[in-house]
Amino acid sequence: MKVVIIGSGNVATVLGRLMVQNDVEVLQIISRNIDHAANLANELNCKYSDYNGLLDANADIYIIAVSDTALTPHVEFIKNLNKPVAHTAGSVPKDVLKTISNQYGVFYPLQSLRKEMKIIPPLPILIDASDAFTLDLLQQLAIKISDQVQVANDEQRQKLHVAAVFVNNFTNHLYVIAESYCQKEGVDFNVLKPLIIETAQRMAESSPSKWQTGPAARNDLFTIEKHLSLLQNYPEWKELYVNLTNSIMDA
Ligand SMILES: NC(=O)c1ccc[n+]([C@@H]2O[C@H](COP(=O)([O-])OP(=O)(O)OC[C@H]3O[C@@H](n4cnc5c(N)ncnc54)[C@H](OP(=O)(O)O)[C@@H]3O)[C@@H](O)[C@H]2O)c1
Known part of the structure; x- marks a missing residue:
């Protein structure tokens, strides 16, 4: 499974570390601040860019782990790819991504995450998607990094x-x-x-x-x-x- 992570904060960092530890290939980190993208990418040994750079088009899924308010306006650049995308926010409906891709969903880690964490605690992941293919993809990704994966719709x-x-x-x-x-x-x-x-x-x-x-x-x-x-x-x-x-x- 190949992933591009958008964001370089707490969630992007913890998910990125878990993915790399569990044989998920993180291709690229994209972040607003190029230095933040570079720091995380160097740790995960992958490429990086800000929103003005070139997006790697080879990922199976694009995980968007940015602040809730930055979710749609700043990730419009993924639009042309029309690849599966998922955000990591607990309180944001999955539909906010429907203008960005036909295949969209949620990959929500139900845990309090800090990039400074030395030990990553157990991390239940709640997933949801617009379609069966994307849900299956998110499930495959989630079970790589968590023992507790549940499907939960927006309301749940x-x-x-x-x-x-x-x-x-x-x-x-x-x-x-x-x-x-x-x-x-x-x-x-x-x-x-x-x-x-x-x-x-x-x-x-x-x-x-x-x-x-x-x-x-x-x-x-x-x-x-x-x-x-x-x-x-x-x-x-x-x-x-x-x-x-x-x-x-x-x-
Ligand atoms: N932390 C948790 O415990 C936790 C748990 C579950 C879910 N979540 C959800 O996961 C998402 C990310 O949370 P987080 O804790 O990782 O946040 P965070 O550590 O504050 O990181 C925020 C990220 O969003 C980017 N960002 C902020 N404002 C932006 C803007 N106006 N335009 C573009 N990018 C912007 C930042 O990019 P730069 O650094 O490059 O500026 C940074 O990569 C949120 O939806 C949050 O609700 C958080």
């Missing part, structure tokens, strides 16, 4: 993206608040890290609904009041505490 993918915001972005935001609270109150956030890891690891065993603990789950109003008084100097965090407490109590 966007719903999973919403759920991903809850489990990843929101929980991380809560860690940020907790760390900041600890710093301001002169206690050590580090002692909470084993608890964070234990809570996350429990998910592998069974439904999170079975693992809800804490004062709200016990309906322990005495402790909740105490906590609210300890948060009186932080009205926004106090409000969040109240909202989450109510949500747990209503569950």
Whole structure:
């Protein structure tokens, strides 16, 4: 399988590394910034270009891993090839690519990816396509780099993206608040890290609904009041505490 990757950011880099490690031939990196394209291409040992250069026409598929807003205006140059293309965005419908090719789809890695990652975590991939041929192509590519490949249409993918915001972005935001609270109150956030890891690891065993603990789950109003008084100097965090407490109590 031969691939051209458009983009040189986090997703392009991680997918590119995984592809090269798993015998997928990355022919070329295309990126807006030629230096970014060159850096990734040098790492992956392939050709590179910016949008003004020559696009390699020999790929089986073109993976577009650019910022959501840059998806269509900047990849118009693939149009003349009319080859299979796929974007990597969770919340963007596959149809945004239909003006670019007759064969288009989505190749969405459901993971938080950073090019600085030393170890690449397991990477579920959700695929979707305009036609059976492109879906099969995306499936073949996905199973080369992931053990968890699922077909998900726009609606399913966007719903999973919403759920991903809850489990990843929101929980991380809560860690940020907790760390900041600890710093301001002169206690050590580090002692909470084993608890964070234990809570996350429990998910592998069974439904999170079975693992809800804490004062709200016990309906322990005495402790909740105490906590609210300890948060009186932080009205926004106090409000969040109240909202989450109510949500747990209503569950
Ligand atoms: N990071 C994740 O965890 C993750 C996970 C799943 C899906 N995604 C999706 O994957 C896509 C790429 O995300 P990313 O995290 O790799 O983003 P990123 O690291 O910020 O990289 C963005 C890429 O888009 C290019 N770009 C940005 N603005 C552009 C513009 N106006 N015109 C042309 N190119 C532009 C950049 O090119 P230059 O560097 O050359 O300027 C860069 O290659 C997004 O759709 C995102 O929603 C991300």
